[in-house]
Amino acid sequence: MEVSVSSAVNVSILAMSVIFTVLIILIFTIKTLVKLIPYQASPAAPARKIVGSSTPGQDDQVAAITASLAAHMGKRPDEFRIVNIQSR
Amino acid sequence: MEFSFGASASKIIHSTGFSDLAGGDLIMIGVGCTLIYLAIGKKFEPLLLLPMGFGCLLANLPLSMMKATDSGGLLNFFYQGVQHEILPPIIFMGVGALTDFGPLLANPTTLLLGAAAQIGVYTTLIGAVYLGFNMQEAAAIGIIGGADGPTSIFIASKLAPHLLAPIAVAAYSYMSLVPLIQPPIMKLLTTEEERKIKMAQLKPISQTVKILFPIVVTFVCCLLLPGVTPLLGMFMLGNLFRESGVTQRLHETTETHLINIVTIMLALSVGSSMTADSFLRLETIKIIVLGLLAFGFATAGGLIFGKIMCKATGGKVNPLIGSAGVSAVPMAARVSQKVGADADSSNFLLMHAMGPNVAGVIGSAVAAGIFVSLFGDISGVDTHASLAPVIGNPEPGIQAIATVVDAIKH
Numbered sequence: 001m002e003v004s005v006s007s008a009v010n011v012s013i014l015a016m017s018v019i020f021t022v023l024i025i026l027i028f029t030i031k032t033l034v035k036l037i038p039y040q041a042s043p044a045a046p047a048r049k050i051v052g053s054s055t056p057g058q059d060d061q062v063a064a065i066t067a068s069l070a071a072h073m074g075k076r077p078d079e080f081r082i083v084n085i086q087s088r
Numbered sequence: 089m090e091f092s093f094g095a096s097a098s099k100i101i102h103s104t105g106f107s108d109l110a111g112g113d114l115i116m117i118g119v120g121c122t123l124i125y126l127a128i129g130k131k132f133e134p135l136l137l138l139p140m141g142f143g144c145l146l147a148n149l150p151l152s153m154m155k156a157t158d159s160g161g162l163l164n165f166f167y168q169g170v171q172h173e174i175l176p177p178i179i180f181m182g183v184g185a186l187t188d189f190g191p192l193l194a195n196p197t198t199l200l201l202g203a204a205a206q207i208g209v210y211t212t213l214i215g216a217v218y219l220g221f222n223m224q225e226a227a228a229i230g231i232i233g234g235a236d237g238p239t240s241i242f243i244a245s246k247l248a249p250h251l252l253a254p255i256a257v258a259a260y261s262y263m264s265l266v267p268l269i270q271p272p273i274m275k276l277l278t279t280e281e282e283r284k285i286k287m288a289q290l291k292p293i294s295q296t297v298k299i300l301f302p303i304v305v306t307f308v309c310c311l312l313l314p315g316v317t318p319l320l321g322m323f324m325l326g327n328l329f330r331e332s333g334v335t336q337r338l339h340e341t342t343e344t345h346l347i348n349i350v351t352i353m354l355a356l357s358v359g360s361s362m363t364a365d366s367f368l369r370l371e372t373i374k375i376i377v378l379g380l381l382a383f384g385f386a387t388a389g390g391l392i393f394g395k396i397m398c399k400a401t402g403g404k405v406n407p408l409i410g411s412a413g414v415s416a417v418p419m420a421a422r423v424s425q426k427v428g429a430d431a432d433s434s435n436f437l438l439m440h441a442m443g444p445n446v447a448g449v450i451g452s453a454v455a456a457g458i459f460v461s462l463f464g465d466i467s468g469v470d471t472h473a474s475l476a477p478v479i480g481n482p483e484p485g486i487q488a489i490a491t492v493v494d495a496i497k498h
Contacts, residue, residue: 007223008218011223012211012214015455016203016206019203019206020200022312023203023447023451027196033297041292
């Protein structure tokens with residue numbers, strides 16, 4: 001019995017050493033990968049054009065849409081603001 | 089052919105299952121119903137314990153031909169997937185598809201916590217040998233401490249198939265009890281100040297690194313420990329489906345339908361192996377007790393190493409994340425989060441604990457690989473013995489290939 005338990009202890013020490021060795025190898029591998037290929041934030045999406053700086057033609061569209069929405073929602077035109085118009 | 093009413097009625101009565109129902113069958117039906125109750129009533133790992141309990145119920149109905157050992161029976165076919173180590177690796181592929189290695193890659197030193205938690209496997213191995221199990225059986229019991237059901241089933245079916253049922257039941261039962269088993273140990277081994285430690289936010293990781301990681305791990309680990317390849321290889325393939333971004337359909341299938349289907353088959357087959365002669369033994373009680381010790385020691389091992397890392401980093405690591413190294417994804421990480429939040433409600437440890445948690449999966453797979461290397465037959469001769477009529481006595485390596493080529497030529 002004692003021999004078996006001592007064998008189990010030997011196996012355990014050996015196995016834990018192997019686990020630590022394998023995982024330490026992985027740690028260094030990961031660190032190398034992260035160092036070689038650093039994170040780069042994806043380029044910011046181009047800012048959407050704000051209607052406030054729209055062309056004179058769009059001003060008419062904004063006015064028409066604002067008036068229609070105000071009538072539909074029962075609000076005054078200055079209670080909301082249209083910030084973007086995108087054509088398909 | 090002449091029929092008398094009495095003889096026919098007697099024949100029908102003797103062909104029912106009631107005539108063969110023994111005391112052991114009734115006890116095992118009770119065990120099956122208990123598992124079903126735990127799944128439905130207590131919500132303990134219901135996805136596994138429910139089909140497992142029902143498989144046990146079916147297997148112990150006399151004359152049903154639903155035992156894992158009933159050649160030609162339905163569940164015997166399912167059981168081939170366990171016996172030939174097919175189902176656990178497929179489950180691992182699904183788990184890989186569900187796993188985000190981001191927290192681990194952002195803080196790779198947490199891999200050490202996953203390694204330290206494997207101490208539960210080896211203390212249990214020593215305990216099992218002390219209680220009279222041989223080394224193969226002790227290894228299969230010890231892997232319960234890895235808190236990883238598929239790995240436990242994989243190793244048990246390879247090293248100690250006669251102990252598969254109690255090992256699987258112990259592994260899944262204790263995994264469901266992680267929220268009850270771990271917190272007292274965590275509070276016992278850490279101080280209030282340690283539990284309040286806040287960790288720095290994890291840095292983002294490049295998608296290229298996330299894609300390369302499963303390939304590199306497969307290469308490194310499977311070359312070092314070939315026995316681990318079925319589990320770790322499938323785990324990393326599932327993760328590659330997820331991270332590559334070009335296999336969305338495979339990723340979705342793997343993380344949902346495939347893992348669900350295989351879970352049903354695996355749990356039913358394990359349940360069908362729970363028969364009176366395999367389960368109602370003194371060894372089962374020993375395995376249940378050893379399994380609990382395995383979880384306890386694994387939790388303690390992770391926590392103690394967490395405390396060492398806390399000291400070594402000047403208090404930058406909260407030791408509570410060490411307990412997540414026992415695997416049991418993601419429940420163990422949630423327990424770390426909860427115990428940390430109990431000490432300080434503004435402390436968010438979940439993402440930090442996910443690092444050691446997935447490291448625990450890798451650690452337990454490596455532990456399994458070591459057992460296969462030490463005690464298993466990795467040549468696969470037995471597994472492929474069915475090829476014997478085609479290629480004669482199958483031999484590993486180049487000789488086997490030469491034999492096959494020769495057989496094809498002739």
